[in-house]
Amino acid sequence: MASLDGKVVLVTGATDGLGRALAADLARDGATVLVHGRDPGRIADTVREVAAHGSADRLRAYQADFESLAGVRALAAAVTAAEPRLDVLVNNAGVGTANPGGGVRQESADGYELRFAVNYLAGYALTRLLLPLLRASAPSRIVNVASLGQQAIDFGDVMLTEDYDGLRAYRQSKLAQILFTFDLAAELDGTGVSVNALHPATFMPTKLSHAAPISTIAQGAEATMRLIAAPAEQTGTGRYFNGLDEARADDQAYDPAARRQLRELSEKLTGL
Template identity: 40%
Template structure:
């Protein structure tokens, strides 16, 4: 159980209606933080919000409803946050998805890539000014060991040629690592740190988006090596609140290493790829924004 004092801190947690996201939000509220939950489903979000308020005895638990697979919703969520808050000390990108079949977002993007990677990229971009103004502040990217199986396929980021759930998920999680390291360099000297983590093999409903052999393998992994959401949230909480990490940035942490820094995959340190991915990501986001403007006319 994390014991850091978070009184006076504002924390935003995406994907906070269930699993380790809800547990993370609950523990931050127990530490005294003002917690802003970003959830896709209103009913689930409101139920989780009420549960967290009761369990933490902290009424400073807010709720923003947004489907982060849609970049327009990411923009709206950021705008809604800024209307109410002038400070943000911890931004936790926890929301994620895994899809057994290829899904396309309204932006024309592959759903896994959009939700797990582009949404955090854009949300950070939109809130980074508030983070800088609140420094020392932290950005926490909940990635996965699955990044070790990932490869950035620049020729097919939308997964149109041959969709594979393993390829799509691994790519999105590797992209998060590249994003972490590049952003850490760009934020150097600002007082805002950014780190990524693997929470462990957490037993939750996350695997429900898969089917067939992939679903079976996931269930077996959970059965033989899974941890509960309470343990799964500990690495996130450690990276988000530990005083010893106040100046640590651009690192990867793993539950399997008791929350301590550990190397990510060898390909994840390729500076050329991470810079190219950044440029491609900005282009995809700009394209989405232009499309939204055109539709509004």
Template identity: 45%
Template sequence: MRSSLIRLLSVVLFLLPALASAQAPVSYEGKTVLVTGSTDGLGRELAREFAAEGAHVIVHGRNAERGQALVDEINASGKGSARFIAADFASLQEVRDFAATVARDTPKLDLLVNNAGVAFRDGQRRTSRDGHELQFAINYLAGWILVHELRPALKAAAPSRIINVSSGSSAPIDFDDVMLEQPGAARRGYGQSKQAQATMTKALAPSFLADGITMISLHPATMMDTTMVIGMGLEPRSKIADGVAHVMGLARAPTLEPGAFYLEKGEPRDTMDPQGQDPEAQAKLLALSAELTGVPAK
């Protein structure tokens, strides 16, 4: 009996460090984090937060002056480090070139935050350089390219994570008019692009998890006081700090539910719209994404 108890105690003592580690917050000290759309708003504050933890942050945006200013600020802080890589996500070729640069220079990527996005509420249809509806191109298709092209670097850093910054303002995808060419369709562009993010996350998560990559989507906070929200003439209902707290809380969480959509209070859901849980809709979106980008699901 005594020998059995000793053996049991030995096993418990052996497992305690692993159990404690599994429940400890994830630290990004010494790790590499990519935050897209990080020269302003939520993305910029997230870059600062990760750097303050000691991470190397890849800063992305279109404006080289703002990007370099943030990099200089981080590098001068004595905490963490940063590098800026410019790319206009309105061009899928620039997204591919950006991904190739990151993949070439970053053999291990611990966290990808797909945060870059645009929103319009004037009902006017806009197109990307490739002729795609602009919100769908920047908010969704760019992220599709990045998760696939950077998958080897994320796998090399496993366990690693992908956080897709979606929105509670989702709208079902109209597969007969994804590019919003019908009269009045442009008003649902933002919601459709965000639903596509959450649907992609739900569909791809099992495959990525097999490589040690946990992918989730989330709603950071409702109408934060960002340049985008204020520029649309909307009254902010929350602070950027609220969104930062939510994203960082999930980034640091010991465990996450792969494929889930997380609301502000951290409750995981399948997706905001039931369409995202439909295997047929998921399959249609994956096929469409591969067709539009030339990047197949891997």
């Protein structure tokens, strides 16, 4: 693994589970960690905990609610204003299938299906808004924490207004992350900014939620750290990994027409 001393890493959803473990590992390895969360109290708790693994002056807290694209824009503006460089963006924030809503369809503040909005659109918008900083900091990396659970996007009903199912919504949002990964990697070819996606652990719970076994979190943190810190020739760009191993995503991820359709839809929905 390459040294992370002097590297600045933004981890979204850093106050729980994988994000929290990853923040601690990054701090332990010498990185400056930008800790993002939604709840100020949980952010403060995370910063205190992560400080035990590294210097407190290398931790900075950022608050934003990803249920709102305005919140995402504000986060990007705050990071751009305060940070002279950004070496790695880890798009980890998201919601699972069980919570919130208990299986009932919910919408974001912008009127979009909640899981598509939080798990995909927020990360899409944040990445687009931070690209100038990532380009200026190249060589830099974007890591999208997706999932082994994937389902083809129904472009006729992306917001799942009919026959809603939380698992389907989750799987669709996670596949959208992978389509975006492949599409963006091609766009950024030759710029020094790499983009990869992963299902963080080889274990896949049957019911996804914010909770996960400690061993699974540790495994996921290890796999994500590899995409952050391993030599570029090992990780490449435009790839999808299942844990530590490169894997094949759902067939739709390799369809240029589907990727273009998602790109055009994302530009429209986010205004970017």
